[in-house]
Amino acid sequence: MDPGFDGGRAHDDVDYARKRDAEDPLAEFRDRFDVPGEVYLDGNSLGPISDAAEDSLEQAVEEWRELGIEGWTDGERPWFWYGESLGEDLAPLVGADPDEVVVANSTTVNIHTLVGTFLDALEDRPPGILVNDLDFPTDHYAIRAQLRQRGYDPDDHLHLVESRDGRTIDEADVVDALEEHDIGIVFMPSVLYRSGQLLDVERITEAAHDHGALAGFDLAHTVGVVPHDCSSHGVDFAVWCSYKYLNAGPGAIAGLYVAERHHGKTPALAGWWGHEKETQFELRERFTPADSAGAWQIGTVPVLSAAPLAGALEVVHEAGIDAIREKSIALTSYLISLVDAKLADLGCSVATPREPERRGGHVAITHPEAERVSEALRERGLVVDFRPPDVIRVCPAPLYTGFVDVWEFAEGLREILAEREYENVDVDGTVS
Ligand SMILES: Cc1ncc(COP(=O)(O)O)c(C=O)c1O
Ligand SMILES: Nc1ccccc1C(=O)C[C@H](N)C(=O)O
Structure with a gap:
């Protein structure tokens, strides 16, 4: 069963995310990194610095x-x-x-x-x-x-x-x-x-x-x-x-x-x-x-x-690649469940395969205004990237991302879409 679901119901309240973080054996690794922004979800492009590195x-x-x-x-x-x-x-x-x-x-x-x-x-x-x-x-x-x-x-x-x-x-x-x-x-x-x-x-x-x-x-x-x-x-x-x-x-x-x-x-x-x-x-x-x-x-x-x-x-x-993979699947499953529950009616859909064994470490959310939406997310400190034509890439990397981070991202995205905040955003289309 998808870890983000319970009997088909998405856990879209923050208490559920907090509980998952409290049970997460990799949670302590977060403190070993300097992570830019409020929530950094772009580690599939550039991972952050750790004290060890x-x-x-x-x-x-x-x-x-x-x-x-x-x-x-x-x-x-x-x-x-x-x-x-x-x-x-x-x-x-x-x-x-x-x-x-x-x-x-x-x-x-x-x-x-x-x-x-x-x-x-x-x-x-x-x-x-x-x-x-x-x-x-x-x-x-x-x-x-x-x-x-x-x-x-x-x-x-x-x-x-x-x-x-x-x-x-x-x-x-x-x-x-x-x-x-x-x-x-x-x-x-x-x-x-x-x-x-x-x-x-x-x-x-x-x-x-x-x-x-x-x-x-x-x-x-x-x-x-x-x-x-x-x-x-x-x-x-x-x-x-x-x-x-x-x-x-x-x-x-x-x-x-x-x-x-x-x-x-x-x-x-x-x-x-x-x-x-x-x-x-x-x-x-x-x-x-x-x-x-x-x-x-x-x-x-x-x-x-x-x-x-x-x-x-x-x-x-030290974290172990199997534990990293297990948490990665849990995070991406949770993210997908939140998109389905809170964002589908605002024009978002998931372009990443839903079977965990056919999924890497990130989730592609599609939206017709993906470029401006990605920029609006970054302006809120929710760091993701845009890939043409319509993909917002979201990477909850397991070593420094928790379930509450994923929840905050989904909330931020919901607000941006509901309030059409992205309409005020300029994009320059260079590095992302
Ligand atoms: C699949 C893949 N191959 C290669 C690269 C880039 O290669 P390089 O590090 O040489 O710029 C990237 C990302 O930049 C990539 O996603
Ligand atoms: N090397 C870079 C330098 C600057 C900006 C992005 C990259 C990326 O790695 C992009 C990544 N390969 C991607 O999957 O889009």
Whole structure:
């Protein structure tokens, strides 16, 4: 049963929300974060700073001050191995072995290098790549560029699974597309950035493999809020960012996973930081890739944009990813129940799948005036974002959001709509 319901009746009084907060085993984590605004519901875009993340950043700064160049070898977490070491801490969150994960580059760069690598590895196979039409656009930009650089016309080689309803992707349509086209690589997100639909990674991977294709995923919207089993599901490769549910800060270093069976392949964007570590400083003329995911690093690890991740990960591990997921489902279920009970008659509907197992960490509420409404919410300190054409994205991230926060958001939204407060709002349509 949806935790937000009791016999079909939504719990829309604040006492119910207070009771849920009082019973919440993760409630104490809220105090470890500095959360901007009254209620911060935008952690699927940028998570807030925690004391732990600030401490690990400060530690790196202090080591830079005190150790200088020696930080590469003598830092508490020696910087030379920083990418591998943080990869090891991250590995359980994606269900991988430590040497299958590294932190490096940005998500977009990781898509370039991994898709490029596997395009090269296809050799005689057709370079068809299967994506979907609801992807975050950077994925397509990078894949198209990789195809072009190999002399392939992306219009012929990039195949799109089309959404039936403009909000979600049916996994059966991914399977059908694999039958229809000659596909070498399937590249899908774990969660669609707009509607919040959680795709079935295992099923897509299996279908790709049944058709002789590789399966890669963009896990940007799930790492840190939904558990993963990349190794046991046979996923070939994956990328993600660390600034959403991992709370490692704006532009924080990204992560990548490459299944062990692919280690040793030559990275498309090779660089000395991906060289076999033991001989990296022999500074040889030719590149020998590390025999691990570390090979897909490119240049020097950006220690200062990686450092907050160390502390941020401690918080996630202490809470435990299963407890985080459980609370996330409870919060999104509660939010959906409030939309149904209090906001449906004011023009709102829920575009996120209602089955918890098909839902990531955020809820998409649609409204014809979504852009101005989102801005009106922000003006009240209820921080959400707008995604065109009509989606208000609401992310009750479990580490620092409670049930009363969700209740306050729903109340605020009801008032804004009932009083048409959004009509007084100007939007500039830039960053959100
Ligand atoms: C699914 C997805 N992939 C990639 C990105 C961005 O990648 P990058 O961190 O390289 O800007 C985002 C968000 O910005 C995203 O939602
Ligand atoms: N990196 C950013 C920089 C600035 C503003 C937003 C982002 C996001 O991450 C947006 C996010 N990927 C989204 O799902 O819309």
